[in-house]
Amino acid sequence: xxxxxxxxxxxxxxxxxxxxxxxxxxxxxxxxxxxxxxxxxxxxxxxxxxxxxxxxxxxxxxxxxxxxxxxxxxxxxxxxxxxxxxxxxxxxxxxxxxxxxxxxxxxxxxx
Amino acid sequence: xxxxxxxxxxxxxxxxxxxxxxxxxxxxxxxxxxxxxxxxxxxxxxxxxxxxxxxxxxxxxxxxxxxxxxxxxxxxxxxxxxxxxxxxxxxxxxxxxxxxxxxxxxxxxxxx
Numbered sequence: 001x002x003x004x005x006x007x008x009x010x011x012x013x014x015x016x017x018x019x020x021x022x023x024x025x026x027x028x029x030x031x032x033x034x035x036x037x038x039x040x041x042x043x044x045x046x047x048x049x050x051x052x053x054x055x056x057x058x059x060x061x062x063x064x065x066x067x068x069x070x071x072x073x074x075x076x077x078x079x080x081x082x083x084x085x086x087x088x089x090x091x092x093x094x095x096x097x098x099x100x101x102x103x104x105x106x107x108x109x110x111x
Numbered sequence: 112x113x114x115x116x117x118x119x120x121x122x123x124x125x126x127x128x129x130x131x132x133x134x135x136x137x138x139x140x141x142x143x144x145x146x147x148x149x150x151x152x153x154x155x156x157x158x159x160x161x162x163x164x165x166x167x168x169x170x171x172x173x174x175x176x177x178x179x180x181x182x183x184x185x186x187x188x189x190x191x192x193x194x195x196x197x198x199x200x201x202x203x204x205x206x207x208x209x210x211x212x213x214x215x216x217x218x219x220x221x222x223x
């Protein structure tokens with residue numbers, strides 16, 4: 001069965017510093033997609049970054065980047081130069097025909 | 112690009128009352144549509160999904176039902192709300208697995 005595990009329920013980071021959120025997944029598929037979603041206090045779910053499993057190059061979107069380790073089934077999110085607006089719940093997700101979410105990591109940014 | 116309109120944003124309903132949450136889609140046709148519930152600001156639970164008009168799949172047996180009367184309309188309903196139905200309800204669409212979900216802005220339901 002496909003599962004997504006986020007082992008850090010809560011994380012905190014100092015403003016302007018870097019933080020890494022962990023995500024592991026379990027699958028027998030070889031072709032799939034991985035995502036990180038941000039849910040700020042407004043609770044709107046916002047796509048942060050996505051990664052195709054067949055691509056070895058790690059995805060990057062401005063201050064957000066991933067470390068995708070396919071053999072280890074690991075997909076961590078790195079946020080550089082953290083800003084107050086980055087404070088949110090972050091969900092890792094895995095997709096083939098079905099979509100699987102992790103349980104989320106609550107990120108606090110300390111001024 | 113596709114957008115999802117979801118309303119109402121907030122709803123307070125008494126126990127035993129009916130429920131109807133509506134989700135409409137613009138900018139695309141024949142999307143896969145989904146209803147999720149999020150309790151206590153934590154994980155997302157898939158409730159229903161639909162691959163086309165009149166086609167509904169239920170993931171969790173419960174007090175809720177869903178319908179898709181039109182290609183771009185997805186409705187979540189209940190005949191009699193329970194306290195346990197309180198939560199944050201999100202509608203989402205997916206065009207292709209690699210695009211991920213596009214979410215609506217959600218409805219915060221409180222059953223009192």
